[in-house]
Every structure is written in C-alpha cells, then in structure tokens.
Amino acid sequence: MSMRDALDISSYLVIGPENTCGRPVGDVISAALAAGFTCVQVRSKVCSARELMACTDEAARAIERAGASEKVALLIDDRLDVAFAARETGVKVDGVHVGQSDVPVEACRKLLGPDAVVGLSARADEMLEYVKTADMSLVDYLGVGPLHETPTKRDCGLAADGTIITKSIDDLRELAIASPVPIVVGGGVKVADIPLVAQTGVDGFFVVSAVCGASDPEAAARELVCAWREAKAS
Ligand SMILES: Cc1ncc(COP(=O)(O)OP(=O)(O)O)c(N)n1
Numbered sequence: 225m226s227m228r229d230a231l232d233i234s235s236y237l238v239i240g241p242e243n244t245c246g247r248p249v250g251d252v253i254s255a256a257l258a259a260g261f262t263c264v265q266v267r268s269k270v271c272s273a274r275e276l277m278a279c280t281d282e283a284a285r286a287i288e289r290a291g292a293s294e295k296v297a298l299l300i301d302d303r304l305d306v307a308f309a310a311r312e313t314g315v316k317v318d319g320v321h322v323g324q325s326d327v328p329v330e331a332c333r334k335l336l337g338p339d340a341v342v343g344l345s346a347r348a349d350e351m352l353e354y355v356k357t358a359d360m361s362l363v364d365y366l367g368v369g370p371l372h373e374t375p376t377k378r379d380c381g382l383a384a385d386g387t388i389i390t391k392s393i394d395d396l397r398e399l400a401i402a403s404p405v406p407i408v409v410g411g412g413v414k415v416a417d418i419p420l421v422a423q424t425g426v427d428g429f430f431v432v433s434a435v436c437g438a439s440d441p442e443a444a445a446r447e448l449v450c451a452w453r454e455a456k457a458s
C-alpha cells in the first residue's frame with residue numbers, strides 16, 4: 225500500500241528548527257511519534273535548502289527508529305526542490321504541503337509521482353468557495369486555519385484590512401461537508417480545542433507550538449492524541 229493510500233492526518237506535527245526551543249528536531253519528532261502522532265511536516269522559514277535537507281533526513285531517521293516509515297507520512301512545506309533533492313540522496317520523503325503562492329500541485333505531482341502525498345492550503349476567507357469549485361483531483365488533503373490567531377504564522381487568515389479571520393467551529397463543519405478531500409485544521413490549536421474540532425467532522429488537527437514549544441513534548445503530544453481519539457470515539 226502506498227503512503228498516499230495509508231495517509232493518516234488525524235494528529236499532524238508541523239516542525240522546524242526554529243520551533244523547538246533549541247532541542248533537536250529528531251528528538252521532538254520521536255516524542256510526538258511515541259505519543260501517537262500520525263503525520264510529520266518539516267517546515268522552516270529560516271533554513272537554507274541544504275539545512276532543510278539535513279532536517280528532513282533527521283526527521284526521516286526519527287520516523288524510521290520508531291518503526292513508522294510505512295505508516296507516518298513525512299512531508300516538506302513549500303519546497304518541492306528540497307523534497308526531490310532529499311529523495312535523490314535516499315531520504316524517504318513522502319510528499320509536500322503547498323499553499324496558494326507556492327509551486328502548483330500539478331508540478332508537485334509530476335515531479336514526485338502518483339504515490340506522493342500532496343497537501344494544499346487556501347486563503348482562509350476563500351476556503352469554502354475554494355473547496356466547492358477548485359479541482360482537487362491531485363490533492364490528498366486540505367490544510368485549514370487558523371482556528372486562533374498564531375504567532376507561528378502571522379499572515380494566516382490575514383484579510384486585506386489587516387484583521388485576522390479565524391475559522392469558527394461552524395465554518396469547519398461546513399467545510400467538512402463541502403470538501404471532496406480530507407481536512408486538517410491548525411493555527412493556535414491547543415488540547416482544549418480538540419473535542420469541538422473533532423466533532424465538526426474534519427479529519428485531523430495540526431500543531432507546531434502545542435508540541436514543539438512544550439516543556440515535555442511527549443506528554444503534550446499524548447494529551448492531544450488522547451483528546452482526539454476520545455472525541456472521535458464518543
Ligand atoms: C497542514 C498544513 N496546513 C496549512 C499549512 C500552511 O501552508 P501555507 O499556506 O503554504 O503557509 P506556510 O506554512 O508555507 O507558511 C501548512 N504548512 N500545513
């Protein structure tokens with residue numbers, strides 16, 4: 225089974241060296257995987273291409289050590305070139321996550337192949353219209369947010385008038401019904417948000433700070449995963 229078929233975005237870690245309070249990216253990923261996280265995205269706005277390749281290698285090794293290389297997808301944010309180059313050096317990269325100003329999904333699919341995972345995000349204020357009208361045939365999931373304004377991505381939900389448009393629980397419910405592909409929700413997500421988010425029908429949550437910024441990343445990750453599982457089981 226390809227990673228695309230096995231994709232589980234229910235508990236999704238987004239991580240870069242600038243988020244981990246000086247701790248190795250691989251250690252924080254290991255902690256998240258031990259707690260049950262199901263997907264990892266390497267995202268850095270400060271790394272060079274070579275640094276991002278090294279970080280991706282570190283992430284892949286952590287996933288391999290956890291025995292999760294066939295279950296947990298490893299994606300790279302924005303950088304199709306880095307995903308391709310990392311693969312060329314033998315690193316198991318499963319795909320990319322791109323936004324509306326990044327390389328188009330068509331190019332990602334063409335370069336990485338039919339088994340690659342391609343995630344996409346769209347402008348917060350246009351998301352509902354987007355899921356109803358855009359061609360999603362090459363996309364594996366949609367990243368939606370922010371649930372709350374977040375310092376990790378200050379432009380997320382930024383409207384033309386400078387205000388931040390956040391997603392309400394009702395917005396998420398509407399998106400989950402309208403979307404032809406799975407939806408993962410992020411942006412300021414904390415454990416207290418999980419029960420309501422899970423009940424909207426979306427497929428998962430993604431976090432940076434709630435795990436990468438925690439004093440005990442494994443305990444924080446476990447709380448998030450347990451809250452998601454409990455909410456889905458109820
Ligand atoms: C899972 C997930 N969802 C959304 C995003 C945001 O992607 P993008 O809009 O390209 O913004 P940047 O992350 O590049 O700042 C994401 N990375 N992951």
Ligand SMILES: Cc1ncsc1CCOP(=O)(O)O
Binds near residue numbers: 413
């Ligand atoms: C990558 C991304 N895309 C939308 S919000 C966000 C960052 C979420 O980070 P945090 O969980 O720290 O609020």
Ligand SMILES: [Mg+2]
Binds near residue numbers: 301302321322323326
């Ligand atoms: Mg991007």
